[in-house]
Amino acid sequence: xxxxxxxxxxxxxxxxxxxxxxxxxxxxxxxxxxxxxxxxxxxxxxxxxxxxxxxxxxxxxxxxxxxxxxxxxxxxxxxxxxxxxxxxxxxxxxxxxxxxxxxxxxxxxxxxxxxxxxxxxxxxxxxxxxxxxxxxxxxxxxxxxxxxxxxxxxxxxxxxxxxxxxxxxxxxxxxx
Amino acid sequence: xxxxxxxxxxxxxxxxxxxxxxxxxxxxxxxxxxxxxxxxxxxxxxxxxxxxxxxxxxxxxxxxxxxxxxxxxxxxxxxxxxxxxxxxxxxxxxxxxxxxxxxxxxxxxxxxxxxxxxxxxxxxxxxxxxxxxxxxxxxxxxxxxxxxxxxxxxxxxxxxxxxxxxxxxxxxxxxx
Numbered sequence: 001x002x003x004x005x006x007x008x009x010x011x012x013x014x015x016x017x018x019x020x021x022x023x024x025x026x027x028x029x030x031x032x033x034x035x036x037x038x039x040x041x042x043x044x045x046x047x048x049x050x051x052x053x054x055x056x057x058x059x060x061x062x063x064x065x066x067x068x069x070x071x072x073x074x075x076x077x078x079x080x081x082x083x084x085x086x087x088x089x090x091x092x093x094x095x096x097x098x099x100x101x102x103x104x105x106x107x108x109x110x111x112x113x114x115x116x117x118x119x120x121x122x123x124x125x126x127x128x129x130x131x132x133x134x135x136x137x138x139x140x141x142x143x144x145x146x147x148x149x150x151x152x153x154x155x156x157x158x159x160x161x162x163x164x165x166x167x168x169x170x171x172x173x174x175x176x
Numbered sequence: 177x178x179x180x181x182x183x184x185x186x187x188x189x190x191x192x193x194x195x196x197x198x199x200x201x202x203x204x205x206x207x208x209x210x211x212x213x214x215x216x217x218x219x220x221x222x223x224x225x226x227x228x229x230x231x232x233x234x235x236x237x238x239x240x241x242x243x244x245x246x247x248x249x250x251x252x253x254x255x256x257x258x259x260x261x262x263x264x265x266x267x268x269x270x271x272x273x274x275x276x277x278x279x280x281x282x283x284x285x286x287x288x289x290x291x292x293x294x295x296x297x298x299x300x301x302x303x304x305x306x307x308x309x310x311x312x313x314x315x316x317x318x319x320x321x322x323x324x325x326x327x328x329x330x331x332x333x334x335x336x337x338x339x340x341x342x343x344x345x346x347x348x349x350x351x352x
Contacts, residue, residue: 045186083306089221122298122301
């Protein structure tokens, strides 16, 4: 089972990479992991002439992103919260595709102020619209789970993240 | 009073420019209007090393966007809905600044499927966090207010948009 772990912030001073590595470190045996850094994926803002739901992509970057997402059996989004919502790079990465998300088990791990809870909530109608299988994981709040620098505290809910992998595995659709 | 009318989608086949022009056409006398096309503003994904709330911008694009927003007494966002949420270019344009939004009267006019209602709702915690003065305008649904091509039907709530300008005017903070 191959799991893509998405870093949703692209700021140079973000803590997202540390969060994603920690999430990867909690994986039980048997999972193949790939960190998906949206700063490296470097998608442009959606500029496809046709709706992504039509699947008729004209840009190489869209096609490459489609192929990458299709490699994964499930994904985990490390969800940063900007101003009470999800980040633009994460929303753009979702909106750039469509059919690729259908039935994809996606675990959400919010982090930052308030554990990223408002960003996680705001993703609900989005992931529902693209027909993904959303599973909420723990929310990593500054002060209880991680420091403002992205270091993890002993209280960080490592066991809940390990459980999230197992819940994702149980939702992976059977290959036809 | 100078009002910036924001086109929130940057796709080449978007109807946003037609919506923004129609919104501009409904303005009562006495308003100076400027269409703010986020495709032309062309901001990068937020990559400032410091939090925008610190106001210590390092990129020319951020400084230019800050200066442009500060020109306006109020703004109207023509809110496209992508997958049950706001567009990435609009969220990125908001997240790139911070203090510039404080006390800014912002009218929201959703459009598209469902009148963009879910995108408008998702903006509530965002505009609240940046301390803007949000005022909901009408939602322009395909079929009742506009066609899928962005042409306006006789039922389009032009009077409600005209009222929105007056409500925005009443919320403009007194200049010190």
